[in-house]
């Protein structure tokens with residue numbers, strides 16, 4: 344087995360036992376990038392020089408017998424909406440095509456302090472708006488399991504890089520499903536933590552009340568290890584939760600006995616591919632055979648979650664994107680006659696169609712006369728959905744559902760049909776609306792050999808229970824094989 348095919352925890356062991364060096368790990372991943380990146384297109388920017396330097400530093404420190412973090416020397420790719428000091432952070436937009444942040448996001452500081460090796464910045468939908476990475480201004484990313492298909496989005500580069508062996512771990516961001524949906528479509532593990540548990544400082548905002556950074560990887564243990572690094576209170580983020588964050592990795596356990604699992608009825612209905620439903624039911628059965636208690640549950644308002652999400656997220660996005668005016672950051676139109684003209688031309692030329700669609704949608708929704716009919720109703724629905732979740736969690740520990748209605752679709756298939764594209768998030772947006780932690784795990788392949796994902800959702804700040812359930816499944820099914828077989 345090649346080094347790039349190993350999990351982070353395996354590599355961490357090997358490093359400590361001197362079976363390989365951090366530089367060898369990095370070079371193996373870097374060679375893999377060289378050989379498959381032309382086909383996959385996961386990265387926008389590579390940071391080879393700093394990565395190599397870091398790997399050498401790690402080797403020197405280990406040789407001196409220094410105590411390093413378990414993930415020291417492990418290659419990690421970062422979604423291109425997370426600020427990296429001195430490394431271009433484009434949000435896959437023409438607007439920020441040449442933007443180099445003067446500071447690091449808190450998560451990046453933490454990763455650097457843990458001595459992880461940052462391989463580069465990963466492709467995404469423009470400003471994280473999309474479900475296929477096709478709205479990227481920079482390039483196309485292809486699904487490593489079928490190069491004619493999308494990797495999902497918006498963290499498509501982050502999921503594809505892991506499945507292609509171009510990174511051992513990656514960071515994504517999830518506003519309505521952008522970690523879990525691409526993880527499902529690329530057959531890897533993707534975790535959206537509880538809102539407030541990972542600092543958003545330095546994450547270029549899409550919808551501030553929903554955005555959350557989280558890890559993508561090959562195993563639940565790897566996810567727990569990275570989550571332990573990035574979580575925690577940060578005074579630079581006003582929504583960061585000030586509390587104790589016990590180490591998840593130390594307490595991972597395999598135990599299905601007595602675990603109370605709710606099957607979310609609304610997410611097994613019409614419109615869901617049979618292969619997806621059947622695969623998730625098989626997992627339910629496996630849990631049951633091993634002692635879990637299964638119960639059907641209902642979140643009646645789940646059917647309104649998508650409309651709620653698209654109104655709230657677009658409203659917040661239009662406000663967050665107001666800063667891109669040609670003055671403060673990034674792109675400025677070359678030709679204009681007046682200040683207003685400069686604003687208009689800059690934003691018309693700098694933003695792509697999907698970003699403009701959302702701004703237009705919400706300008707209408709927030710306009711006087713429509714505010715009560717749409718935005719206010721969406722906020723009411725948000726409350727209702729959250730309280731329905733609170734209610735069902737009185738009787739159960741976790742919820743199980745498919746992550747996405749189907750497997751990866753063809754590049755170009757949905758790009759001209761926004762409503763169909765939005766339907767990809769039908770099962771993921773609810774966790775963001777409720778601020779809940781949720782994870783997507785690979786659970787099967789369909790008849791075309793495309794990965795199918797299942798989703799587990801937990802109560803707020805119940806990451807340990809959630810990851811333990813995920814870890815239990817991983818053990819019961821004999822482990823995940825996330826890598827592409829066709830590259």
Ligand code: GLN
Pocket residue numbers: 471472473474496497516517518519520521522549656768
């Ligand atoms: N696909 C969803 C959207 O386009 C979710 C995006 C996200 O989570 N960043 O809004």
